[in-house]
Amino acid sequence: MRWPGGGIRPVAEPIFKRMALIGIGLIGSSLARRAREFGDLAGEVVANARSAATLDRVVELGIADRVELDPALAVEGADLVILCAPVGTYADLAAKIAPNLAPGVIVTDVGSTKVSVIRDVGPVLPAHTHFVPAHPLAGTEFSGPDAGFSTLFEGRWTILTPPPGTDERAVARLRLFWERCGAQVAIMNAPHHDRVLAIVSHLPHLLAFTICGTADDLANETRDEVLQFAASGFRDFTRIAASDPVMWRDIFMNNREALLEMLARFTEDAQAMARAVRWGDADYVVDKINRCRSIRKSLIEIKQA
């Protein structure tokens, strides 16, 4: 274990003895780097990935103490297991690791949908484990073990969604873990998390993915000009939309209900806006724009923009 500052021991002892990361992409590798650099998260980091090539890269990067291609072997003896793969893989992963989970282990995840995680993972875990789903609201448009960095979570939110009856000490330990990553921690129930994320994240991504297709379907000549003049607004949509396809596919499929509800509300509102434009209802349009400006102002006031 390297300590930052050349041999000086960190002030705090690690919270966990052995952390197993099931998946080592942007989020997993950022956690691994944080653990290695700061020394106060976990004494040992074990990394698992679907492909041997990814694990070879993890070894080259030197961000884990040990790599394991079999998730069941990766979790052996761990007191913290974090699922860091796309949420669509969780049911399968949970079934594989369940028999090898040590008594008292905290099992958590970093998925963007939480009702589905409780549905897919919760029932499979043995009674002697603690299940505390989590969602760090952090990321970039890049993916894979090379994309991570140890400061990714600093100043960002991590939302914990412990099911009713979850051991409070386990929740407190995981909260401390995320706080040591530099995150602010919020706790809410899973259905509420999924509705909030549907409007602040999943719907904006769906709209961004959609408008790219709409633009791409235009005649050839216009399509070139879409690229040429993208700076006028379209570019920002492509930035939002430049994320991992499998991750987003799984998010959409696993937050289906809340996402479709928010899209239905949005579509009604977009149709009302279209009607106002068609019939020249200027006041309606100005009112919508002013509401947007006041939201923007609130964001700037609370330093979120």
Added chain:
Amino acid sequence: MRWPGGGIRPVAEPIFKRMALIGIGLIGSSLARRAREFGDLAGEVVANARSAATLDRVVELGIADRVELDPALAVEGADLVILCAPVGTYADLAAKIAPNLAPGVIVTDVGSTKVSVIRDVGPVLPAHTHFVPAHPLAGTEFSGPDAGFSTLFEGRWTILTPPPGTDERAVARLRLFWERCGAQVAIMNAPHHDRVLAIVSHLPHLLAFTICGTADDLANETRDEVLQFAASGFRDFTRIAASDPVMWRDIFMNNREALLEMLARFTEDAQAMARAVRWGDADYVVDKINRCRSIRKSLIEIKQA
């Protein structure tokens, strides 16, 4: 006239003797600043605004040689007149200035819609003037004469949409004007401009304005959390949407047909995406996301992102 560098004359002579800016907000005041700082655009800058308070501020800022509250007086003796007000005011402004326009003057504008400008301004102008509509694709979320800066147009596009039969020397002079502002110049016909801008700019803004309202209509508790967790994508939409309400109202109303067509295409595509999410058509979703990534990649390749 101040020269940058303390008294050293600029290399190039000004293109125009007297430039009249009808409207002196973000764009108008940026042009005024550019003209003052570089000295190669216009020998004299006359500023007009709807309110005396704005003109008082222009005098304080020292960005014009003269201010005129009456647009008809502002254009007298000018060889370049630029409409820099919201496009909804153009018909009225054109009627007011038309009798006072000097022979050979170039009348242009900076509006985001071009078919409407040709419709509203073209028929009113005397035969002894040259009408060359223009649209600089530049701006910020701020407005008013304090918001402008002389480098606003550098590296950005300006699109000229001269109607058929426009004097080519007038087009060439206006092209030179924008190139000296640091812009790249493209020429296209007005209907095509309006369709391209509808998809790259007007529709993204309409979607951004709409989602703000959708979020704001959610229950109180969720609304607070929309602000708290806005960084997950929603924030970028509010940034796009934090623009001047009157300007955008006028853009929507004056590019109605193209905007409604693009919104209709987008809505079909969003419904297809919703259907894919509802029925678990993962391939459809992944295909849309991959198209978005390839557009993003193209933008990065041509250095627009």
